[in-house]
Amino acid sequence: MTRIERIQKRLPDLYIDAFLVTNQENLFYLTGFPLIEGDGALLITTKAAILITDDRYAEALREFDNREVIGMITRDYYGTVNEIMQKSGLTVLGFESSISYGLFDQLDELMVADIVPFTNLVENYRAEKESLEVETLRHAASLHDQGFEYVLGMVKPGMSELEVANHLDFWMKEHGASEASFPTIVASGANAAKPHATASKKLIEKGDVVTLDYGYFVDGYTADMTRTFAVGEPDFEFKTVYKLVNQARQAVIEKAQAGMHGDQLDYAGRHLIEEAGYGDEFQHGMGHGIGLTVHELPASYGPATKQVVLQHNQVITVEPGIYLPGLFGVRIEDDLLITHGGCEVLTKASTDLITV
Numbered sequence: 001m002t003r004i005e006r007i008q009k010r011l012p013d014l015y016i017d018a019f020l021v022t023n024q025e026n027l028f029y030l031t032g033f034p035l036i037e038g039d040g041a042l043l044i045t046t047k048a049a050i051l052i053t054d055d056r057y058a059e060a061l062r063e064f065d066n067r068e069v070i071g072m073i074t075r076d077y078y079g080t081v082n083e084i085m086q087k088s089g090l091t092v093l094g095f096e097s098s099i100s101y102g103l104f105d106q107l108d109e110l111m112v113a114d115i116v117p118f119t120n121l122v123e124n125y126r127a128e129k130e131s132l133e134v135e136t137l138r139h140a141a142s143l144h145d146q147g148f149e150y151v152l153g154m155v156k157p158g159m160s161e162l163e164v165a166n167h168l169d170f171w172m173k174e175h176g177a178s179e180a181s182f183p184t185i186v187a188s189g190a191n192a193a194k195p196h197a198t199a200s201k202k203l204i205e206k207g208d209v210v211t212l213d214y215g216y217f218v219d220g221y222t223a224d225m226t227r228t229f230a231v232g233e234p235d236f237e238f239k240t241v242y243k244l245v246n247q248a249r250q251a252v253i254e255k256a257q258a259g260m261h262g263d264q265l266d267y268a269g270r271h272l273i274e275e276a277g278y279g280d281e282f283q284h285g286m287g288h289g290i291g292l293t294v295h296e297l298p299a300s301y302g303p304a305t306k307q308v309v310l311q312h313n314q315v316i317t318v319e320p321g322i323y324l325p326g327l328f329g330v331r332i333e334d335d336l337l338i339t340h341g342g343c344e345v346l347t348k349a350s351t352d353l354i355t356v
Helices: 003-010 024-031 055-063 077-087 101-110 121-127 131-154 161-174 189-193 236-255 262-275
Strands: 018-021 040-045 049-053 070-073 092-096 114-118 185-188 209-214 225-230 287-289 296-301 315-318 321-324 328-331 334-339 342-345
Touching: 003 024, 003 040, 003 121, 018 024, 024 040, 024 049, 024 121, 040 077, 049 055, 049 077, 055 070, 077 101, 092 101, 092 121, 121 296, 131 161, 131 209, 131 225, 131 334, 161 185, 161 209, 185 189, 189 209, 189 321, 189 328, 209 328, 225 236, 225 328, 236 262, 236 315, 236 321, 236 328, 236 334, 262 296
Parallel strands: 018 092, 049 070, 092 114
Antiparallel strands: 018 040, 040 049, 185 209, 209 225, 287 296, 287 315, 315 334, 321 328, 334 342
């Protein structure tokens, strides 16, 4: 059964006659066509899948090899959706609840059919990866491993955080990545105590701790990896905190498997940090799903995510961290393929404490 057929099969059970897809990643997931969000929509009925866009995509549609999808060129995307619904006698249209208020207002004005919002209808399918998606994510993770080795061989005192980020960006793209899935974090010294610091003009100094957090798309899918290393010999407290964060990461990996609840998996690592007295210095969730975007379902898992249940072939991150303001921070992040028998760690770069 194709991805579109899955949606078509569900329409009667959802009490809708058609479903409208506008999210860029969902459009690509269902059709394989790279339509930029805002440049059209996919209308799925029980009998057809119609990709509605304008003449800027006419040539690409002619070259698009997908017999399951009908292309339609128009400048009036949603007026055309309304017309198709009326001509086909369809009276209830489902849509993604993530659309903007402006688009909702437009649909509300135009549609003769009743419109009904749905949350994560396509995203729930995206969360469980197919075999080709898993292989693509393995490849992406491998490139991130190599990127880390490149940084270790290149970074030195006197370079700015931004300079390191730019060198990594060039290297990743030269070796097969298309673009970053989020702004690369290179945080040195006290900046590493900020979980979402951005690469700045700060110069990396001897004795600094450096946190490197990056994600790049490879063939449409992104990995997400963090490593923390020292430039020059680190002090005892850093070594102690690093060891603790690494133990928490490993504890989560050992527990991760299909059927595990998010709060249970989080606890496997978090309680080690709390028992060591650093609970207040770990201020974020333990991880999140990745795939066509850097945050997919499960969007996050942490102490309050009992409702999250890991599924076979989901790919998630594990990223415990401890952040000591004014001093340093440590975060170590891996990507995990969840299975019924445990998990496979996709990112294989060393998590041993490295000094350059």
